[in-house]
Amino acid sequence: MGKKIFSGVQPTGNLHLGNYLGAIKNFVELNNVPTNECIFCVVDLHAITVKQDPKELKKNIRETVATFVASGIDPKKSIIFNQSGVAAHSEVAWILSCVARMGWLNRMTQFKEKAGKDKEKASIGLYSYPVLMAADILLYDATHVPVGDDQKQHLELCRDIAQKFNNDFGVEDFLKVPEPLIQKEFSRIMSLKDGSKKMSKSEISDLSRINLTDNEDQIINKIKKAKTDPLPMPKNIKDLEGRLEAQNLLGIFASLNNSTLESSTEKFAGKNFSEFKHELSELIVNKIIPISEEIKKLLNDYSHLDSILLDGVEKASKIASKKIKNIKEIVGF
Ligand code: AMP
Ligand code: TRP
Secondary structure: OOOEEEEEEOOOOOOEHHHHHHHHHHHHHHHOOOOOEEEEEEOHHHHOOOOOOHHHHHHHHHHHHHHHHHHOOOOOOOEEEEHHHOOHHHHHHHHHHOOOOHHHHOOOHHHHHHHOOOHHHOOHHHHHHHHHHHHHHHOOOOOEEEOOHHHHHHHHHHHHHHHHHHHHOOOOOOOOOOEEEOOOOOOOOEOOOOOOOEOOOOOOOHHHOOEOOOOHHHHHHHHHHOOOOOOOOOOOOHHHOOOHHHHHHHHHHHHHOOOOHHHHHHHOOOOOHHHHHHHHHHHHHHHHHHHHHHHHHHOOOHHHHHHHHHHHHHHHHHHHHHHHHHHHHHHOO
């Protein structure tokens, strides 16, 4: 049987190689399996849990759609839509927030990281963010959710919420408990400047990430400046231990090349970093520049991108409205 896939990406700009290798590349593979039904959501409601400039947000929503399409997701095969276009997401998030427990949310590490020291000043939306994410997934009876490693905890919460709802209302198997699809290797791409930090949109230094809109010179320059260590390239996987930057760069190489960390490490064993970096930039340029050029082309035609979203909203609404009708009935509305 085919899988029902749901995943989301926040339209907060600067989509980078981590988003691509951790999530979007998988979306494309799942989209290409004929029996899968895939829904890819531009989660604009999640984006506003931290302050956004409205003009930038509008631009970033279109840029995210362009990135999906440029990477190879076919809007005729998969549904691509923006979350705020389907009101059921917000409604179901409210209902589920009455099922989820404070104690569960208090454990979420992403909130702790994003809220920082001054939790009192974080928005309530940032705190209840994972409940909205659960609503996204459960509205569509998704069986599988492809995400990067950082979303694992949110998915576990989603599973707990689904089970509690089913138990509380005595409706076994009504909300489908989804499986995470997280790659074993390369599910966490790290910063080019610090191998212990995740590559992130919000990192101030642009040198820390390869953006999917970077040009060839920018890519070459960023890889040249990427942090390494003074030793020659590791001889084998064991030799990689504790060498976070080498591990990350070799991981990027392996993932883009669809090979393993082991074989990539062997390929460059004992060589200089500069030689490896030369091949790595070449590989990134070959894989990313066609996507970046396609994104730019698509961004010249806003009406085409908007029509993809409108079409997606229509299709998603059809599915969501059936599910929310049943949810309301079960709750007693
Ligand atoms: P976001 O940009 O936070 O909406 O993330 C979109 C998707 O990219 C999610 O599935 C994340 O888990 C994934 N992702 C974000 N950053 C990274 C990273 N550095 N490495 C791997 N996956 C990532
Ligand atoms: N929270 C996810 C992230 O930041 C994005 C997201 C929102 C999502 N809703 C989702 C991912 C539903 C998978 C399924 O990456």
